[in-house]
Amino acid sequence: MQSVAEALVRLGELAGSPTVSTLANAFEAAGHELALVGGPVRDAFLGRPVHDLDFTTDASPDRILEIVKPISDAHWDIGRAFGTIGARVAGETVEITTYRADSYDGESRKPEVVFGDSLEGDLVRRDFTVNSLALRLPKLELVDPSGGVEDLLARTLRTPSRPEVSFGDDPLRMLRAARFAAQLGFSLEEGTRAALDELAPQIDRISAERVRDELSKLLLADAPVPGLRILVDSGLAQRVLPELPALRLERDEHHRHKDVYEHSLKVLDQAIDYEVARGRLDSPDLVVRLAALLHDIGKPATRRLEPGGAVSFYHHDVVGAKLAKKRLRELRFDNDTIAQVARLIELHLRFFGYTDASWTDSAVRRYVRDAGSDEQLERLHILSRADVTTRNRRKADMLAFAYDDLEQRIAELAEQEELAAVRPELDGEQIMAVLGIRPGREVGEAYKFLLELRLDEGPIGEDAARERLLAWWAARGA
Numbered sequence: 001m002q003s004v005a006e007a008l009v010r011l012g013e014l015a016g017s018p019t020v021s022t023l024a025n026a027f028e029a030a031g032h033e034l035a036l037v038g039g040p041v042r043d044a045f046l047g048r049p050v051h052d053l054d055f056t057t058d059a060s061p062d063r064i065l066e067i068v069k070p071i072s073d074a075h076w077d078i079g080r081a082f083g084t085i086g087a088r089v090a091g092e093t094v095e096i097t098t099y100r101a102d103s104y105d106g107e108s109r110k111p112e113v114v115f116g117d118s119l120e121g122d123l124v125r126r127d128f129t130v131n132s133l134a135l136r137l138p139k140l141e142l143v144d145p146s147g148g149v150e151d152l153l154a155r156t157l158r159t160p161s162r163p164e165v166s167f168g169d170d171p172l173r174m175l176r177a178a179r180f181a182a183q184l185g186f187s188l189e190e191g192t193r194a195a196l197d198e199l200a201p202q203i204d205r206i207s208a209e210r211v212r213d214e215l216s217k218l219l220l221a222d223a224p225v226p227g228l229r230i231l232v233d234s235g236l237a238q239r240v241l242p243e244l245p246a247l248r249l250e251r252d253e254h255h256r257h258k259d260v261y262e263h264s265l266k267v268l269d270q271a272i273d274y275e276v277a278r279g280r281l282d283s284p285d286l287v288v289r290l291a292a293l294l295h296d297i298g299k300p301a302t303r304r305l306e307p308g309g310a311v312s313f314y315h316h317d318v319v320g321a322k323l324a325k326k327r328l329r330e331l332r333f334d335n336d337t338i339a340q341v342a343r344l345i346e347l348h349l350r351f352f353g354y355t356d357a358s359w360t361d362s363a364v365r366r367y368v369r370d371a372g373s374d375e376q377l378e379r380l381h382i383l384s385r386a387d388v389t390t391r392n393r394r395k396a397d398m399l400a401f402a403y404d405d406l407e408q409r410i411a412e413l414a415e416q417e418e419l420a421a422v423r424p425e426l427d428g429e430q431i432m433a434v435l436g437i438r439p440g441r442e443v444g445e446a447y448k449f450l451l452e453l454r455l456d457e458g459p460i461g462e463d464a465a466r467e468r469l470l471a472w473w474a475a476r477g478a
Helices: 004-015 018-029 039-046 061-071 119-124 148-154 163-169 172-184 190-205 208-219 225-234 236-240 260-278 286-294 316-330 335-347 361-371 374-386 393-417 428-435 441-457 462-477
Strands: 034-037 053-057 074-076 084-089 092-098 134-137 141-143
Touching: 004 018, 004 034, 004 039, 004 134, 018 034, 018 053, 018 061, 018 084, 018 092, 018 134, 034 039, 034 119, 039 053, 039 148, 061 074, 061 084, 061 092, 119 134, 119 141, 163 172, 163 190, 172 190, 172 208, 172 225, 172 236, 190 225, 190 236, 208 225, 208 286, 225 236, 225 260, 260 286, 260 374, 286 316, 286 335, 286 374, 316 335, 335 361, 335 374, 361 374, 361 393, 361 441, 374 393, 428 441, 428 462, 441 462
Parallel strands: 053 092
Antiparallel strands: 034 053, 034 134, 074 084, 084 092, 134 141
8 A cells, every 4th residue: 555645646657647648638728627537546546557547527428539539549439328438549548438427216227327517426426435536637636525545545445425325326336345355455344344235136136247247357356255255245146146155055063064165265266376376377367267166066956965974966067067057158158158167167076086096098188188278278277276175284285296197197198199189090081081971970970989099099090090990880880
């Protein structure tokens, strides 16, 4: 956290940048107000990097366009209905929004867009006091009508208006509370926290797409677990991601088992650590984090109490993959993300068989083949390693050494056999030529036979593949 003096110096430096100064001068010359607002001002106080430049003004959207056209090399008005104009000025992308004074009817998922007439009025309608800060340009006047600086110093999230009013106006702000708590490492002010419990059902008014985007932003934070705890404890998760609170399986004194909820949060934390430390994926990776969080969601549906007090979760990997697909579809995730997450969940137990018996080269090849792409294999490596949360150091070390060995074998086979591109020696055209058949189901069956042969025995060469294919075809005909 920067001191107020340090933050003002940093804001002054930001205001002197080519992008900000160009905009400030242009709006002043046109007779309009302009202020840097929200995240950039907040982050100047927190000592965080400033990535997005957001501005607010008394100018209408049409007038904003007139002002920015001569000073930008690109501009767009996709957000014009909400008062927002985007532009690229001096090489940086900016958004400029007309003062707002939105109102919600308490039923619709969208606000009635009403433009305001003052900066202070715009600020008090925002989500949290720490985001309700502005810097008037070009005179560099800090505007803080709701005590946002004090809340920054106290590392507290609080709504500018009563939380019941703020969250009632836009229930998505409740998810944003969890997200900002995680991203900034802040705690929720008591009244704000209590309002989450009371108003959680209001989140049903928000579209699945907006919920998805907020959950994704939360998961992509450096440390998302505190935010997830807020969602679960408040009852919000029960409405947007019910599989997560369902992991808090009922305990009793006779049938004890690992706390699946706490385990899942630990796996997520460890997956993030591996994701960063290994450095082989573009971090943060949403697929890794979704899979880590949801990898055990099949356990509640498969939980069985066995004789002697044991608890089993047979096939929770398969069930969990199906549940993940269903939930992610309902949240409107794209098909690739859904398929990748579900596949990782389906495969997340595969490695543990490696420690029970010595895998053949065929089993290692199948592990790689079933993962799919190199990127998916790396995600599977991360998830499998992260899934070890035992406090038994000896067992944890044994599993870590086993996975080191598996990765080494994969690397050696990949070098020998181009493992990432495992396919039969003969393609479909060659299969049809060898067997004298036309396109159809039989070509697919022959291809599958040769693929299994390749996985079992490794490369055998085209001539041997033709002989084995002809023998298989003859035996099939017999």
